[in-house]
Amino acid sequence: SYELAQPPSLxxxxxxxxxxxxxxxxxxxxxASWYQQKPGQSPVLVIYQTDKRPSGIPERxxxxxxxxxxxxxxxxxxxxxxxxxxxxxxxRSTYVTFGGGTKLTVL
Amino acid sequence: xxxxxxxxxxxxQSGRSLRLSCAASGFTFSSYPMHWVRQAPGKGLEWVGLIAxxxxxxxxxxxxxxxxxIFRDNSRxxxxxxxxxxxxxDSAVYYCGRDHSSGWVVDFWGQGTLVTVSS
Numbered sequence: 001s002y003e004l005a006q007p008p009s010l011x012x013x014x015x016x017x018x019x020x021x022x023x024x025x026x027x028x029x030x031x032a033s034w035y036q037q038k039p040g041q042s043p044v045l046v047i048y049q050t051d052k053r054p055s056g057i058p059e060r061x062x063x064x065x066x067x068x069x070x071x072x073x074x075x076x077x078x079x080x081x082x083x084x085x086x087x088x089x090x091x092r093s094t095y096v097t098f099g100g101g102t103k104l105t106v107l
Numbered sequence: 108x109x110x111x112x113x114x115x116x117x118x119x120q121s122g123r124s125l126r127l128s129c130a131a132s133g134f135t136f137s138s139y140p141m142h143w144v145r146q147a148p149g150k151g152l153e154w155v156g157l158i159a160x161x162x163x164x165x166x167x168x169x170x171x172x173x174x175x176x177i178f179r180d181n182s183r184x185x186x187x188x189x190x191x192x193x194x195x196x197d198s199a200v201y202y203c204g205r206d207h208s209s210g211w212v213v214d215f216w217g218q219g220t221l222v223t224v225s226s
Contacts, residue, residue: 001169033212035152042202042216043144043152049209086152090211095166096142096154 002091004099011105018074020102022087025068030089032070034063037101038083046085047072074104082106109133109215111203116220119193129186129203129217137161137181140206142213143188145199153199155188157206171197193224 004024012018022032032050035043045054047063050070060075070089074081087099115127129141143155156167158177165177176189186203200221204213 031209031212035213037152042218043213044216045207045212045214048207048212048214052209054214088152088212094168095157096168096211098152098154101151 006099020072111217113220127188136184142204147199
C-alpha cells in the first residue's frame, strides 16, 4: 500500500511563510494535490498537479516537489489560513491516498 | 455554480445497510467521474472510491471493497453509495466530490452526511 506522511502540526506567525511537507515513496514522480479544511467545513482544493492553483485560490499558495517530498508553501500567512491541510496523491496500488493532515496554527 | 448535496446519513446498527445519495447541479454531471471520501470524527480524510463518468469502471479502497458499491444515475444527476455489512469503523462524515479534469483529484466537495454505526 502507498502512504503519505505529514507533520501533525505547524505554527507560524502572521505574515511569515508556512511550509507544509508531505513525504511518500517516489512522491516526486507523482502529482501531489493539497486540500485546506477549516473546522466544520468541507475540504477545498488549493493545489493540484503539484504546483497548479485552481481558480479563486490566492497566489500566496504554491506547491513544489522534489525526491520523496511535496511541499505546500503559504507566503505571507494570514489568520484566515489557519486550517488543516491534507496532501493527496495517486498510486496504482491504492488509487487515491491522503496524508494524515497538518494542523496549521497562525499565532 | 457547482453544487453537491449529500443525503441519507443517520444511525444504523452494525451489520446493516445504508444508501447515501449525492445530488449534483451546476455542471454536466454525466461528463465527470465522481468520488466518495469519508472522515471519521476528529480524524483525517479517507478515500472510499471513484466511479467513471459512464458508471462502467469503479475503483474502491481496500477497506470497503466487497461491502460498498458506488453507482450513478446520469439522468437524475445523482451519485449513490450503497453500504452493506456496516461496521463501527465505517462511522464518518461521507463526502461526495467531483473529479478534476487532471484526474484523481477532488475539485468540488459536498457538505457531507454523517453515518454512525453502533454495535
